[in-house]
Structure formats: structure tokens, C-alpha cells
Amino acid sequence: MRDLSRCVHHPAVSHEGFSSLAVPTYRASTIVFPDAHSYADRRLRGPDGYSYGLHGTPTTRTLEAQLSALHRAERTVLLPSGQAAITTIFLAMLMPGDKVLIPDTAYPPVRGFCMNYLAPRGIQHAVYDPMIGTGIAALIDASTKLVWLESPGSTTMEVQDMRAITTTAHARGAATGCDNTWATPLLLKPLDHGCDFAMEALTKYVGGHSDLLLGSVSVRNLRLWQALKDVMRMLGIGVSPDEAALALRGIETMGVRLAHAGRVGMEFAQRLEAVPVVERVLHPALPNCPGHEFFLRDFAGPSGVFSVLLKPVSAAALNSALSSMKTFGIGASWGGTRSLVAPMSVKSDRVAVPWKADGAILRLSVGLEDPEDLWADLMTLFERLALDAAAQPGA
Ligand SMILES: Cc1ncc(COP(=O)(O)O)c(C=O)c1O
Numbered sequence: 471m472r473d474l475s476r477c478v479h480h481p482a483v484s485h486e487g488f489s490s491l492a493v494p495t496y497r498a499s500t501i502v503f504p505d506a507h508s509y510a511d512r513r514l515r516g517p518d519g520y521s522y523g524l525h526g527t528p529t530t531r532t533l534e535a536q537l538s539a540l541h542r543a544e545r546t547v548l549l550p551s552g553q554a555a556i557t558t559i560f561l562a563m564l565m566p567g568d569k570v571l572i573p574d575t576a577y578p579p580v581r582g583f584c585m586n587y588l589a590p591r592g593i594q595h596a597v598y599d600p601m602i603g604t605g606i607a608a609l610i611d612a613s614t615k616l617v618w619l620e621s622p623g624s625t626t627m628e629v630q631d632m633r634a635i636t637t638t639a640h641a642r643g644a645a646t647g648c649d650n651t652w653a654t655p656l657l658l659k660p661l662d663h664g665c666d667f668a669m670e671a672l673t674k675y676v677g678g679h680s681d682l683l684l685g686s687v688s689v690r691n692l693r694l695w696q697a698l699k700d701v702m703r704m705l706g707i708g709v710s711p712d713e714a715a716l717a718l719r720g721i722e723t724m725g726v727r728l729a730h731a732g733r734v735g736m737e738f739a740q741r742l743e744a745v746p747v748v749e750r751v752l753h754p755a756l757p758n759c760p761g762h763e764f765f766l767r768d769f770a771g772p773s774g775v776f777s778v779l780l781k782p783v784s785a786a787a788l789n790s791a792l793s794s795m796k797t798f799g800i801g802a803s804w805g806g807t808r809s810l811v812a813p814m815s816v817k818s819d820r821v822a823v824p825w826k827a828d829g830a831i832l833r834l835s836v837g838l839e840d841p842e843d844l845w846a847d848l849m850t851l852f853e854r855l856a857l858d859a860a861a862q863p864g865a
Contacts, residue, residue, distance in 0.1 A: 495715040498523035524708035540655035543688035545695040552671020555685030562697040566592035573600040574822040575623020610642040620649040629761030636664030674805025678720035731774025752777040774836035780829040787858030797847040804835030
């Protein structure tokens with residue numbers, strides 16, 4: 471072999487005795503075959519075999535298998551983001567003339583997808599009260615093919631009666647799927663509660679370090695898995711093994727991160743209830759949270775994301791108080807090592823159950839900093855807001 475050929479043909483080296491604890495990152499577009507017959511027969515390898523990098527590498531398959539094991543699922547597919555995981559489920563289940571039901575508390579881009587992508591293609595959606603329970607029956611007609619859940623709901627944290635909704639939907643011939651990003655399979659396994667699809671934005675707690683974007687869908691029914699794979703093949707969707715490797719690293723520490731964030735978040739939520747400028751703390755583990763009884767029944771515990779509804783304060787005061795925070799970062803997303811705060815506006819999003827409160831909502835994601843530093847930062851924020859509230863006319 472001459473030098474130029476040597477440059478592109480890597481020498482085979484022994485792997486014997488090399489046993490690493492890390493999952494190797496296998497990068498590939500092309501997968502080569504040992505002979506022409508195997509290449510000609512490559513379709514016989516089936517969807518579990520390797521044929522092209524887009525459809526899977528040992529790295530992505532390891533992450534899929536790990537998520538399947540955690541969800542007690544038969545199969546998992548990986549998508550490039552959480553939102554892509556949701557839209558892939560919808561595209562796999564819905565045809566023109568069909569309808570999907572989504573909760574008022576769904577991650578807002580889900581509604582955007584329904585309004586701006588599905589509706590022009592003849593797929594309808596209806597928005598339902600997340601606390602509807604068996605009342606979902608009244609919304610399901612022959613065209614309803616999918617009932618979507620997200621529990622707890624984005625920002626306002628209502629916990630859904632998953633068992634009632636999935637049982638009712640199935641009795642009426644509709645499939646069900648749940649955005650389980652908040653809980654992860656460590657705190658809730660939606661497939662055990664009747665959901666057909668358990669979806670996660672791995673971007674959050676699985677990745678755990680705010681540096682990757684990835685989504686997953688886990689299923690028990692192989693027909694549904696095939697439908698997801700078909701959409702992904704047609705649209706040319708796959709994920710990078712580098713992202714999967716980061717997620718595999720993140721998932722190893724997810725249990726301790728989640729337990730810590732859940733404990734500190736819960737402690738903060740309870741203490742924040744006594745803060746004068748706080749109108750209400752929105753946390754599934756607090757008894758006043760809508761659906762708290764379903765949280766106690768179904769979840770193994772809380773994660774570290776919850777919200778705080780403030781008494782009315784001026785926007786200028788809120789912006790200035792937020793900007794003075796030292797330990798919390800201001801930003802979207804959540805579930806990383808760094809604690810985050812994000813002002814959220816839900817009023818314009820809610821149509822099934824109008825959101826009546828006027829105060830701003832702050833969503834908090836508790837990370838791994840020293841809880842004392844976090845609490846001091848929160849107290850600085852709330853003290854500054856209290857000064858503004860005291861200066862309001864009529865205060
Ligand atoms: C509940 C929930 N689901 C899905 C997503 C979307 O995840 P991604 O950012 O990976 O698209 C988010 C993102 O914030 C989310 O909060």
C-alpha cells in the first residue's frame with residue numbers, strides 16, 4: 471500500500487484487554503460491508519441493523535437502549551431536540567382530516583406547530599383544560615387520533631390525571647403521548663400510566679450541563695416505533711453520536727443531580743410561600759397545586775423546576791432586580807448544573823382556562839450551586855421587588 475492509500479486506510483489495532491467505562495463515540499455516515507453480498511442484502515439487516523450513520527451507530531443505540539430500559543419501553547428513537555421529538559410523534563400519528571388534543575399548559579411551541587404547520591395541512595387541534603380528567607371524552611370524536619399531555623404543565627405546573635386521560639382516550643380510539651421532560655423516567659414512567667409515547671427533551675436533565683440539544687421518544691408498541699422511524703427516514707432525521715455521547719455521560723449523574731435539585735427546590739418553594747411579594751408558589755409538591763393528589767399518587771418526587779407568581783410590580787423594577795442577581799443566570803431552558811431564572815408570560819397562551827393573575831411569573835431551575843448562595847440571591851431579588859411594591863400607589 472502506498473502512502474496516499476495508507477493515509478486513508480487506518481491500521482487495525484487490537485482491542486483486546488481494552489475495556490473502558492466510557493461508551494465510545496462512533497462517528498459514521500458510511501458503514502462499510504465485508505463483501506458485495508452483504509451490501510446487496512443490507513435491507514435484510516432490518517431497522518436494528520447498521521446500514522447508514524443517519525439511522526444509528528453503536529453510540530446512539532446505547533443511549534436508546536438505556537432510555538428504553540429506564541422507561542420499561544421496547545424501543546426509543548432519538549431526535550435532534552425536544553421539540554423535534556414532539557413534532558415527529560404528531561407527524562407519525564396525524565393525517566389530513568385528523569385532530570390532536572393538546573393541554574393549555576403545553577410547551578408553547580407545540581401550539582405554534584399545531585397552528586402554523588399542522589392547520590394549513592388540514593390537521594386540526596383543540597386545546598383542553600389540563601385538569602379535565604375523564605372529561606376528555608367529550609372532546610374526542612372519530613377524527614381525534616392523538617391526545618397530548620404534559621405533566622406538570624409548562625410554567626404553571628398543573629399535574630394531570632394521566633391514568634384517567636389515557637384510559638378514556640384509548641376507550642375512544644385515540645393514542646396518547648406525554649412530554650415527560652420535567653420528571654425524567656426517574657420520577658415518572660408515563661408508559662406505566664397508559665401513555666403510548668413517553669417523550670423527553672434530553673436537552674434538560676439528561677444532558678444536564680446546558681450544552682446539548684436532543685430529544686427522545688420511547689414506546690412499547692413496535693408498530694408505533696415503526697411509524698416514528700418512517701417519519702425520520704422520510705425527513706432525513708438522525709442525531710449526532712457526539713450529542714448522544716454527551717447525553718450518555720449526563721445520564722450517569724442524573725440521579726444525584728435530580729435528587730439534589732428536587733430537595734433544594736422543594737425547600738425553597740416552601741420558604742418562598744412566606745415571602746411578602748410572592749402571591750403564590752407554583753410547585754407540584756405543594757398542596758395548593760392543581761393536581762397535587764396526582765403528583766403524590768404517580769411521581770417518585772419533584773425535580774428542581776418550579777415557578778413563583780409575584781404580586782404586581784413594575785416591569786422596570788422586575789428587570790432591574792433580575793439583572794442584579796449574581797448566582798442565578800437569566801435564561802430559557804433548564805435542568806443544567808447552573809441555576810436559572812426566567813420571567814414567563816402565560817396570559818396570552820392560555821385559551822381553555824384563562825390565566826387571570828396579573829403578576830409576573832418567574833420560573834426557577836435549581837442547579838448545583840451552594841443552596842445558601844442561591845437563597846441569598848433570591849432574597850436580594852425579592853427585597854428589591856418589595857421596595858418597588860411598597861412604592862406602588864395604594865400600597
Ligand atoms: C417541557 C418542554 N418540552 C420540550 C422542550 C423543547 O426542548 P428542546 O429545547 O430540546 O427543543 C422544552 C424546552 O424548553 C420544554 O420546556
